[in-house]
Structures are given as structure tokens and as C-alpha cells.
Amino acid sequence: MEKRSRGDRADGHGGKGAPRGHGPVLRTENGLVRGRAAAGGVTAVLGIPYAAPPFGARRFGEPEPPAPWDGVRDCTVFGPVAPQSAELPGAPVWRPGDEDVLTVNVWAPENTGTGPLPVFFWIHGGANTFGSSAQPDFDGTALARAGLVVVSCNFRVGFEGFGHVPGHPDNRALLDQAAALRWVRDNIAAFGGDPGNVTVAGHSSGAGAVLCLMAMERARGLFRRAAAHSVPSAFHSVALAAAVTGRIAAVAQVAPTAEGLRSASPGALVAASDAVSAACATDPVAAVHAFESVIFQPVVDGEVLPADPLRALASGAARDIDLLLCHAEEEYWFLHTVGAVREVTTEAELGELARALDLPDGLVEGYGAVMPGAPVLDRALAVLGDAKFGAYTTRLAEIHARAGGRAHLARFARARPGVRPWHTADVPFAFGNLDAPGADFLVGGAPDEADRALSRRMLRAWADFAAGGDPGWPPVTATTTPARAWAVPDDRLVDAAASPVHGLWRSVPFGLLRPLRGADV
Template identity: 35%
Template sequence: MPDTEDVEVDTAAGRVRGRWRSDPDGRMPRSAAFLGIPFAEPPVGPLRFQAPVPHSPWQGVRDALGHGATAQRGDQGDTLIPEPSVEGDSTLNVNVFTPDPAASELPVLVWIHGGGFTSGSPASPWYDGRAFARDGVVTVTLSYRLGFDGFGWIEDAPSNRGVRDWLLALEWVQQNIAAFGGDPRRVTIAGQSAGGGAVLTLLGMPAAQHLFHGVYAISSALTDVAASRAEAFGRRLAASAGGEPTVAGWSDVDEERVLALQKAATRVAPQEMATLIDDGLTLGPVVDGDLIPRPTRESLRAGVGADKPLVLGATDDEFTMVFGGAVAKALRWVPRGLLLDRLGLDRSIRSEYLAANADVVRLGKSRLAGRVITDRLFRAGVLRVAADRGEAPTWVYRFSWPSGRFGFAEHCLDVPFFFDCLDGPGIEALAGPHPPQQLADEVHAGAVSFITAGDPGWPRHEGDAGVVRIYDARTRDEADAYATVRPLLGAVSESAAAQAM
């Protein structure tokens, strides 16, 4: 998509210069992109472990022609979604993609990237909003502090700094999106994996309710880290760094050292996946009794966010790929009962679960292990959150189309279908050589319908066996399409509710 001419817009902090873009293939109409607009001051020096500070005004015109610095550092190696790192200190930025800045009152999508709250980048070419712009939607992607800098407990620092970044970015949208053609009264927040957990966290936060009007949660990974657990981890990490768990103690520890300590302290091997499910992620939104006053699901059951429509769902085999290759070969020698013990599948419901998933059982232990982890981490959480919402407007989907690369619907597979970017880089490595454009048309159209009208186009999920949209080679709607997960609902404790990467 070649660059053509520049376009300028006035924001509350100053004027920015973006760029009109045209599509040589004619598939996409012209749209404008504004990249790397700072919504906060660089979180470095005395601001490093503090709440974000709105960016000060600038004089003249600021270029918004390239992605801003990212909180993610270094080469992430083989990733399912291409999410590049960009060097620099000013890591709190937004990217805006619009059909036309001169338009008015267009619906707005705000995207929060995933990455387990320790990695990920808003600079992914998959998150380019050109397809949404084609369909009359303004897209905003935002960055936030990751890992310990964003979510780690420090004795004299504000909690949930990464969450506060989300809030300030959403405040920026409320103040500025009209200048890009968007309507601040029609904002849908969306995200995948940790980003899906982020938007559910915001849905359950009383302090965030004025900032958005709908939620689309893809493969949601709720964390709800207990304050006591966050503090214990923060103290351990500070001790390993050789300092006190205070802002002063951490101020002399450089970023590279923090990242190395964090990585060593949070590494999870495949055989430890059940522990991850039971204990949850170490770094993520913390139930601090202030910004997040109680666990998200408790807030949803209490009716927080009940006035906002929600779409949520998961792929059928999110983490099955973890058990591929050498791990799959090793599992052939592990008795099935022992394997299921290690995966935390409660013996009281084991027979019922295996019967409900007989088709997966026939495919071997690696596929069974992947389905158990997927169900415990993601798919059981879909049903729980839908039930927590009661009569609030909720729609549920399953992404079941098997990747031409892996042979099942793995983690992240649905993201390029949501963004309708099957012509983007890295797609074949995830989806195989010929992913179906018709399926992308259907997934994307449902998202556009939800963002513009508050309804994705299939029946609401009502009751225990509600209707589910199944995205597969043939898209269809079925009642109780998560029935194979149901044996888990009475067996998995509340503390083990959907946690993930």
C-alpha cells in the first residue's frame, strides 16, 4: 500500500501530520493513517513507575508517519502475530486509522494487543485498520507498559500502571477522536488473549464505564491477580535484584536487567501448564481494592457493565500447539491418567469430560492435552462470563476453522480474520497457504455490525445452552455449542478461571 499525500489534524496537544494511503489493487479505498501519536509523557526517569502523565502540548506540526516506540523490547523470535519492537523512550502512543478525518460521528474501534501482559506491540501490520476504514469505522490501537514496569508491585508506586495507561489512552480517544472523524459516544474496545482479558477487566471497572460503549473479547485471558500475590512476587523480584521493593530501590536497576529477572521468574514449561491455570499469571491487572476494587467476574455478577453489549469467544484449540513436536512424541509414553492428573482435570468429572470430547480423544494424547488446557484456560471462561452477565446483552462465538498449517484452530488464528487482512505478512505460517476469504468476510462483517449497531448479527446467548455462532468452513449458529466444556464448570475452582498468555 504505497504512501501518497500528507494530511493534518488538530489534537488537544497540537497538530499532527498523517498520511493518506491508496491500495494499488483497488481492494481498499483510500484511508488515512496517523502513527505514533503520544498520549502520555515518556514513562522514564522520575515518571517510570508512576501513573501516566498526559503529554504536554507541542508547537508546530508533529509527524505521525511512523510507529512510535514500543514497551516491548528486542526480537521476540518466532511469534504467531508479527508484532515488531520499536526502540525509544516515548512508549505510550496511539495509532489512528480513519476513512476520512473530515467525516463526522463514525463508530470507533479501540484495539488492545495481547502478549501475556509482558510482550506484544501495537505496531503489528495485522492491526492496521484499513479494512475497518473501508467499512466506515475509525480504528485506534494503543500501547501500554508491560511486565513489571506496567503491573509489578512496588511499595510506594501506584498499582496497575499498565491499566492506568489504558484508561489515559481511552481518555485521549474521548477528547480527540472527533478530529479524526470518530464519535466518542460510539467506542467499542476489543482485544485478543491478554488484550481480551484487558477489555473484560475494563468492562468490570466502575472507573472505566464512561470511556466505551461496547466490548469484543477474543480468547480472553482474565488475570485478577490478588494483591497479596502481587506483593509477594514484587518483594521476591526486588530481592533477586539486590535492592529494596521501592521506587528508589528499582531506580538503579536498568530495563534490561528487569526484563531478564522477570523472564526467569515467570517462565512456564509445558508440563507446568496446569500450575499456570491454577495460580494464574504473575503479572497482570491486580485487584488492588482501588482502581480494580474486586475480581472482574464478581463485578460482572454485580451488574457492572451490564448496559454495554459484549461479544466473546475462543478458538477450539488455543494451546494445542504447545504439545506438538517433541512433546507429542514424549506423551506417547505417559499413561493417560497421569497426563490428566498433571493437567489438573478433576477425577470426579473425568469420565464425563472424556465422553463429551470423544472425537478429540481419538486423535491422541497431544490433542487431548491441548483441548484440556484450552478448555480450562479459555473456553470454560467464555461460558462463565456469559453466565455472570445474566440478562445483559451478550453474544458468544466459536472459531473452529482448522488452520491449513496446524490442522486445528490455534491461538491467534482468528485475529487476521477479524481484521480482514489475509493478505498480510506471516499469514501462511499461522493459517496455511489458502485461508478462506469468505470466512474473513463473515468474521469481519460481524465485528463491523457490532461496532456500528451493537449487534453482531446472530442471536444473543441466553441461558445455559444459548446460541453460539460457529465460524468454520460453513458458518452456522447452534445452541449449546460449548457443551463439551460443560463438565468443567462444576469442577474448576473460581481461582482457576481462565488465565492465559
Template identity: 40%
Template sequence: MTAADRSNPVVGTPYGAVRGRWERDVAVFRGIPYAAPPFGPRRFRPPVPPDRWDGVREAAVFGPTAPKPPYSEAFAQYLSDPDIPGDDCLNLNVWTPDPAPGARIPVLVWFHGGALTRGSSAVPVYDGHTFARDGVVFVSLNHRLGVEGYGLFPDAPANPGLRDQLAALQWVHESIAAFGGDPDRVTLGGQSAGAIGAGALVAAPQARGLVRRAVLQSGPPETTDRDKVRRMVRRMATRLKVPATAEAFAGVDRGHLLRAQADVGRRSSPVLGGPAFGVVVDGDLVPRDPLEALTGGAAPGVGLLTGWTRDEYRLWLVPGGLVERLDRLGAVALAGAMARCRCGSEVPRGYRALHPDAGTAELVGQMVTDHLLRAPLHRLADGRQDPSYVYEFAWPSNRPGMGACHALELGFVFDSGREPAARKLAGEGAPQELADAMHGAWVRFVTDGSPGWERWDPRHPVRVFGDGDPHTGHGPRDRELALWSAPAPEEPAPTPELRSVIRRLRRNGALRRT
């Protein structure tokens, strides 16, 4: 290999050749289009292949990110979200230790988080260098977000953002061998909304054979009620003064659309609910609820690694000051959580008995986390015949009040704690040995199918990554999750008391998200 080749690795794809860069002994290719720009006549439509190009396309910098509103000031102090303008936002990036056909290196495809409204592959925490350094071809991607990717309209197919993710996964299957990857050893991984998308695709018949393993971090396989998404679209339409159709929304200026989405979305919250965007059952790509499909035998042969953080809820509550408001509201906040989780009073009573010293906000946060996240991930692991492995990230951030919050584990998964973007959430002095352990577990799972501890069985082994050496506990959340075993009604009764609770929460600001 000549010095010039070493500086500029060139790889062929089905649509043309791309030139990357060698960075710290890893070949990096950024901004490769896997589908055509989703605008103009393609807006709100399923993705189509990109146009072919002649010559060699430079792939040195990240491509455009999908249109998205910025984080509020309260959240931006903890989370980074670069915005790169441009229409060609359906692009991906590849980090590889050996860009040579025939290398047959295991592959990790990464779906970013961000509540399906924010995030991108350009977030510095998601640097794929460490995975490539340790023998994994790493692929990250952008897809449509918010109303562009997950709005529900009578005149357009559902789930275009999820269809983008499928198109990227198909691109990997067709193209990754040229970058040294093994298309038969692809692990699909994601965090939060990325995990929800990954779970939906693992269950999707159209993705059969594209995925060998999957990692779902802080996000279960789930779908959102179609009416909840429709309400989001209708409220945007009212604000924009246009019909709630894809044709009408396609004629709206992109900036106006994002501002309307941000305004309407302020009342959405993982803790207290509200209209929101999400993957929906569409009878096509998502023919049924993914959790039901996966526990019913879908995706045979696909191993799973799932995890959560101990204090997921703190990222949802601390930045906007909601912890203090919920603690002040006391029993009223617990009643609101009962409505959110559609449970009876025995559930918060049980949590109070198990955690007598916890504040109201902690009880509400753990209840909602268990209901929305841990319980379905338990159900997923219980219902699968193929190997499943479960972990909990329990190291508390050095940022005041954040604890082991949602997304904190990512700097450890990627071993990117040196990045300023990771320190925004973790603070200074995050332990390198914990990053070595966490990152190493993911690498082992992608490479060999086992992260290094016992697979899930009736004893419920959970690997705990916290202070000190990682250790395995058996059933550490079983007592809390047992409180949800009684069947809950499909909807809470619309009693005057419940309506009074919701009104009081709104008056006190608990239904607003900063």
C-alpha cells in the same frame, strides 16, 4: 481539498496538531502520544498527560514500543513482535475514513495481546486499514508491559499498564471527534491479555461512560492473585540482587530488567501455571474481580461479543514440543492438569469419556482452556442482562499441528491474511471468504451492536467460523463445561502424591516454556 491536504491530513488534539498520511483512501496517524514517557521520575507511576507541542507533529510512523523481551526462537516462527526503541512508548494510532469533525463514525479501540509481557500496536496483523475501509475509526495503542506495567510493589500503585489503557481510552473520548469518530459509539476490543484488560476497564467505575460495546477474544475478565505477581517480582529481585521495591527496580538498567523478567518468566504457562504478571484487585481502578462485577450489574448498557478458538492450547504447547512430552507422561500430565485447574479426578475422566480418541495433551489443553477461558466467558454471557453474542473460531491452520490455535483468528478479524506476519501462523492459502465473514461480523457489531446472529440465551447459541459457511450451534461446549459445575476447593491439598507429580513434570521438562 487540495492535493497537499490530501497527502498530509492535519488534525488538532488537546496537546497539539498532528499530520498523518493518506494510504489507500484512509487517513492514518501513527505514534500520537496520549501520555508522557513513563521513565525517569515517572517510572512505575500512573500515567500523566503528555507535554503540549507547538506547530504540527508528524504522525507518519509507529511510535516506540514498550520495553519487552523478544519471543523465543520457537515462538518467533509463528508470532511477529516489532521492537521500536525510544522512551515515548505511550502512544496510539488512528485509521479513519474521514478525518473531519462531525463525521460521527463508530470507533473501535484495540488492546493487543502478548501475555502482558510482549506485543505492540505495530504488529502488522493489526493493520487498521480494513476497519477504516469499512466505515470504522480504528485506534490501537501501546502501554507498559511486564514488570514496568504489572509488577506489584509496596511503594507504587498497582496496575500502571492498565492505567495507561484507561488514559488512552480517555484520550479517545476527548479527541476522537476531531478524527471523525463518535465518542458515544466506542467499542473496546482486545485479544488474550488485551481482552483481559478490556474486561477490567469495562467493569471499572473510572471508565463508566467511555465504552458502548466490548469484544473479548480469548481472554475473560479476570484478575491475578496478588501473591502470584509478588512471587514474580521477588524472584526477579533475587536475580537482580536488589530489594523488591519500585525504587530499587527503577534504578536497574532496562536491559538487565528485561533479561531477569524473561528468565523468571520461563516457568509461566497458561497450561501449567507459575508466577506471572496480571491485573490485580487494587481497591481503586479495579475495586473487585471484573467478572464478579460484570455479572453483578456493572457496566449496564454495554453490549458484549466474546469468542475463543477451538484449539487455543496448541499455541501454548506445540512450539516448545510440550505436546509430545505431555502425551508421554500420560496420567502424570493429567494429574498435573488437575492440580492446575484445582479439580478432582472426575473432570479428566469426563473429558476422556467425551473424547475417547484424544491424546493426553489434547485433553490437558482443552481442560485448561475450558477452566481458564470458556467457562468464565460462559458465566459472563449467562450473567448479563445486556445483549451478548458468542462465537468459536474453528478453522485449522495450514501450519502442521497448530489447529485452530490461540491468535490464529486475528488475521481473519483484521482481514490481514495477506500480511507475511499472518501467514506465519495460518500458513499459505487461508480462505478469504472466512476473513470476509469474521471481519464483517466485528464491523457489524461495532457499527450496529449485532454481529449477525442470535444473542446469547439459555440455548447457548455459538457462531462457529470454520471450514465452510459460518453456522450457529447451540451449546457446543456445554457437556464439557458441565463437568466443572461441582464446587472446587480453593487450593489443591498439598499431598505427597501431588508434590511427586510436580517434581516429575519438572524432571521431564513439562514445566519449562521454551
């Protein structure tokens, strides 16, 4: 990690008078940056621009390089978050006027003289609509102490990142992430990282982004491994993305054209998107939106994203990328608890859900046999969890292995009385951040020593996978599907293919979401 002495000129943020600091100074291609000391000999350098602010003349466009700066830029706090309405525990909120939202953060351990370190690049989740790299459970200090250079990034979310704008690229959030990976390629050596040994990782919509990057030509060669927890199976066609834009433009009272959409402020499009999402319970754009109103998804546009990841992996397009996949055993109980999914309590509503998910006859009935006596709600949440995350994640591992790639599979099974192994609970365990603000809700109360031991095992698996591609258990093969079940007090190796639920999904296709009234809008 290249450092400069404390006597170097420190004009602050962009050389424009930010406070003089005493942290380590490092050189990037665009200028000098000053970080701060974190715990355990780790340096944190936060809020480094990797692209220019994506507003004004650059709005709805591809990310462009940032302007260089003079002097030393103070990088001791996180950068602004992208336009959104969410207010998350311990994280900054978006404020109108915040524009420099395309930034990366780096946590780097002291150089031990062992050569460049593996790089772990994190993409946050948030239903493609909210979230940021500044969330406390994403702090990279513990992973850095395990021997990694950890990078996280902010990118455009919601309409700014995924809204369809005529004449402009779809999937701008994915283009932002690819630009951040190029920044890693060009700059991470100054922080002690190896640009030839990068692992891209993410959770939920961030995990979906990881798989999309594996399928994208524009990300080719920028990473050699991928770790994805709770990969969602939802992708939009261009027609559905355009239908969503039409709804949002109508609420914002602008034309669904590039000119009309540019005339609406980022805040106005956030408010209009929230309104459209809220209305989906009774007026869905796609049938599944009546049950879960996530209206922004990666768009299979044939250009930025040439194919959905399952088909890209099946073709062998990413067989040279090692893949580590994980899902929680009861994903949707979290989403039910936070009110993000419609409650299904009757057999008729369960049938409606099956039709909205376009599930084959007999699949939902199969859950009645697998879960005898279970209430309708339990079966509905199980079906949703497997359709959206569990079965899809397992299918990805199997397809990657059959195409000649290396894939490892895990499931988060840690439970305690009254606490389910649900969506997002695995993240603070793997990051080693069980005491972060908000983590107690995710993991179901204060962690005990068994939890801390599990956290150490999961963090070590990430670190070992990033370093050499082996998290510590056998990979999936063309004929076997071993999976590590993360649990307390002890983990176990299970045969995922032997599960009766796996049998229910074995021949079920995963495809694009379509508008409520067919593919053409």
C-alpha cells in the same frame, strides 16, 4: 475529519525538525499531527502521544498527560514499543532508551458526510509481557474501509505494566489503556469518530484487559461496547503479585522496594523477568506456572481493579455495555506448537495439571469420556484451553446475560487438514489482514477464497457490532447460549450449552491464582 492545507507550517516531530511531509494534518488537544494516506481512502496517523513517557520521575506511576508541542508532529510511523525482549514478525523491537511508549494510532476513512463514525479501539495481546500495536495483523485499514474509525495503543507491559511495586499503583497497563480511552473521548471527533460510540476490543491478554476495563470505575463511561476474543481466566492476588516481584528483584539483585526496583533499569527488569519465567518449570511461583509460565497478570487490588471481571459482571456492574465474546476451539495447540506450555504426556502429569489448576475431582476424567482414545497430550491441551479460555469465555457471556446485559458468543472453528482452529488464528481473519507478515503461520498457510470469504464475514460482524451492537446472530439469554461457529465453507449456529464439555464446567468456579504455598507470602 478536520484537515489543514499542505501550506501549513510543518516543523516536524514536536517542532524540532523532523522531515516535512505532505500527508493530511489534523488537530489534537496537544498539537497538530500529520498522518499518511493508506489504501482505499483511509488516513493512518501513527504514534500520537496520549500520555507522557512513563520513566524517570514518572516510572511506576499513573500515566500523566503528554506535553503539548509546537508546529506539526510527524505521525507517519509507529511509536516505540514498551520494554520487552520479544521480536515479532514485521513489528518494531524495544531498544534501551526508548521512552515515549504511550502512543495511539488512528485509521480514519474519508468523510462521507454521514456523520461521526463508530470507533473501534484495539488492545493487543502478548501474555501481558510483550507485543505492540505495530504488529502487521493489527493494521486497521480494512476495518476503517468498513466504516469505522480504528484506534490502537501501546501501553506498558511486563514488570513496567503489571509488576507489584510497593507504594505505587498495580495494573499500570490498565491505567494506560484507560488514559488512551480518555484521549479518544477528547480527540477522536477530529478524526471523524463518535466519542459516544466506542467499542473496546482485544485478544488474549488484550481481551482480558477489555473485561478488566468493564470492571473498572476509572474506565466508566468511556465505551459502550466490548469485543473480546480468547479471554484468559488468570488474575493475581496482591500477595501473588508481590511474590513475583520478590523473585524478580532477587534475580536483578535489588531490594523488592520502590527504591530498589527503580534502581534497576527497564532492561534489567525485562531480563530478570525472563529468567524467573524460565525457572518456573522447576520452581514455580504459583503451581500453574510449572505448566505455563505467564508471571504477569491483572492484579485484583481492590482499587484499580476492584473485583475480577466475572464477579463484576455477575453483580451487574457492566450491564449497560454490550459484549461480544469469541474463543478458538483448540486454543492451546498454538501455545504447544510455539513451546509456551509444558508438554504433558502421562496420566500422572495430567493429574498434576488438574491439581495445579485446582480443578474438582472428576473433571479431567470427564475429558476421557468426551475424547475417547485421545492421547494424554490432546486431553491436557483441551483441559488447559477450556480452563484458560473456552469455558471461561462462555461463562462470561452467560453471566453477563443473566445480570441483564447483552452478550453475543462465537467460536473460531475454521480448520483445514493439518491446521487446527487455534489461539490467535482468528485475529487476522477479523481484521481482514490474511496477507500480513506472519499471518501465514497463524492461519496455516496461504489463504484460499473460502478463507477470504470467512474473513469478510468476521470483519463485517465486528463492524456491525461496533456500529449498533448486533453482530448478526442471536444473543445469549438467561436460559440459552447460542454461539456462531466461524468456519469454512459456511458458518453455523450452535447451542454451546448442549456441548458435553459445557456440562463438565457448569459448576466449576474460576478464581484467583494463588502462590505455591498458600495465599500469604
